[in-house]
Amino acid sequence: MDLVGSQEVKKVVNSVLDVIRRQIVEGEITEIDAPQIIKMIKEKCESEQRPSLQSVINGTGVVLHTNLGRSLLSPEIKEYLNRIMFSYSNLEYDLQAKKRGLRYHHVEKILRELTGAEDVLVVNNNAAAVMLVLDTLVPNKEVIVSRGELVEIGGSFRVPEIITKGGGSLHEVGTTNKTHLKDYQDAINENTGAILKVHTSNYRIVGFTEKPDPVELQKLAHAAGVPMINDLGSGLFIDLSKYGLPKEPLIQEAVATSDLVTFSGDKLLGGPQAGIIAGKRSLIEKIKHNQLLRALRVDKMTLAALEATLLLYRNPAQAARKIPTLRMITMSFDELKERANDLAAKLESIPGLSVQMGSGESQVGGGSFPGYRIPTALVYLTLPTSCSPTKFEQLLRTGEPPIVARLEHDQLIFDVRTLQGGDVTKIYHRISSLMK
Ligand SMILES: *Cc1c(COP(=O)(O)O)cnc(C)c1O
Numbered sequence: 366m367d368l369v370g371s372q373e374v375k376k377v378v379n380s381v382l383d384v385i386r387r388q389i390v391e392g393e394i395t396e397i398d399a400p401q402i403i404k405m406i407k408e409k410c411e412s413e414q415r416p417s418l419q420s421v422i423n424g425t426g427v428v429l430h431t432n433l434g435r436s437l438l439s440p441e442i443k444e445y446l447n448r449i450m451f452s453y454s455n456l457e458y459d460l461q462a463k464k465r466g467l468r469y470h471h472v473e474k475i476l477r478e479l480t481g482a483e484d485v486l487v488v489n490n491n492a493a494a495v496m497l498v499l500d501t502l503v504p505n506k507e508v509i510v511s512r513g514e515l516v517e518i519g520g521s522f523r524v525p526e527i528i529t530k531g532g533g534s535l536h537e538v539g540t541t542n543k544t545h546l547k548d549y550q551d552a553i554n555e556n557t558g559a560i561l562k563v564h565t566s567n568y569r570i571v572g573f574t575e576k577p578d579p580v581e582l583q584k585l586a587h588a589a590g591v592p593m594i595n596d597l598g599s600g601l602f603i604d605l606s607k608y609g610l611p612k613e614p615l616i617q618e619a620v621a622t623s624d625l626v627t628f629s630g631d632k633l634l635g636g637p638q639a640g641i642i643a644g645k646r647s648l649i650e651k652i653k654h655n656q657l658l659r660a661l662r663v664d665k666m667t668l669a670a671l672e673a674t675l676l677l678y679r680n681p682a683q684a685a686r687k688i689p690t691l692r693m694i695t696m697s698f699d700e701l702k703e704r705a706n707d708l709a710a711k712l713e714s715i716p717g718l719s720v721q722m723g724s725g726e727s728q729v730g731g732g733s734f735p736g737y738r739i740p741t742a743l744v745y746l747t748l749p750t751s752c753s754p755t756k757f758e759q760l761l762r763t764g765e766p767p768i769v770a771r772l773e774h775d776q777l778i779f780d781v782r783t784l785q786g787g788d789v790t791k792i793y794h795r796i797s798s799l800m801k
Contacts, residue, residue, distance in 0.1 A: 501657075524561075625648055
């Protein structure tokens with residue numbers, strides 16, 4: 366109760382008394398139970414004090430669940446973050462030179478090493494990175510984009526609008542399924558500002574398709590004296606095809622064939638929300654002088670989490686194990702089955718529940734690996750007929766801790782891929798207390 370001020374307590378007391386008065390008027394209660402009223406006041410004070418942002422158990426199997434916060438940071442970096450968050454740091458101070466330093470400096474070395482780029486810059490998110498790049502390099506110029514790559518990302522971020530917002534104009538080329546090098550070539554004129562390639566990260570065009578070799582496209586851009594910009598969206602450093610996933614473009618590959626590459630810190634990279642721009646030093650230098658950068662700059666929490674996550678990539682095998690996003694995507698079916706067994710065994714011990722195990726498919730989510738499903742292990746719960754599945758799902762979702770699961774054909778389904786350490790026990794306790 367210490368955390369709540371007296372004005373707040375007064376408000377809570379009045380609201381609880383209002384409820385009781387109404388209940389008396391409506392004949393719902395006939396006696397005043399003082400200890401019960403005090404308990405209600407206490408509980409209300411506590412619940413008002415609880416932050417709105419809560420930790421949630423993700424039983425959906427969607428790894429990069431945008432609604433549930435996308436990437437989880439690696440527990441490996443916890444201690445380091447704790448140290449940086451709660452103390453002064455050399456954020457903008459060069460300790461060696463005893464003079465002002467740059468916040469961007471901290472992630473430069475590791476990012477250059479991992480991407481192979483001459484220079485890098487980190488901003489608030491990838492949407493900001495794309496906007497900043499276009500705003501700096503192509504105001505009042507034409508940006509050439511293939512019709513197959515006019516992407517809309519969630520939250521109304523659309524490539525055509527972003528280009529015009531930056532003061533540029535869109536020059537569409539090719540068709541939805543096929544765009545040739547010649548289409549780009551024919552579009553180049555004295556007002557061309559850049560060629561923009563956008564990774565179709567959240568959809569796939571399959572069948573009769575074609576797009577030019579990125580090396581050729583970059584050559585074309587250079588012959589025209591304009592930069593080749595590549596919005597990758599998701600930042601993948603490790604080839605996941607060795608884990609059976611489809612081949613997705615790697616950051617290193619994109620950097621080798623583009624002048625500037627932009628990608629997110631919290632999609633496949635598995636770090637905090639951030640936007641990373643990697644590429645030619647001369648272009649990044651221009652971007653660093655854009656006034657907008659100040660508005661899009663990242664906080665020390667982001668920089669600390671990003672640097673620590675990136676350092677895990679020094680050892681790629683370690684990164685696949687220690688970065689939760691990569692670990693969940695590459696988890697073996699045997700491990701998933703073992704986890705499902707564990708959850709099913711616990712839930713079976715609850716009277717009245719019927720539990721089955723099965724296999725199904727998880728999605729990576731977050732607009733990556735579109736259309737691709739990873740085989741996974743599921744636990745199906747069938748409730749007693751006296752229990753409404755819809756109501757049960759709602760109670761699970763709105764309780765403490767909130768548990769988000771799938772509800773299909775009156776069965777609750779847990780995809781164990783996205784469960785974290787300790788979640789199995791928490792799910793068991795919540796469900797057994799709901800069944801009482
Ligand atoms: C996700 C994505 C973005 C936006 O990135 P945020 O980090 O969510 O701002 C931009 N472009 C592409 C191609 C994307 O996939």
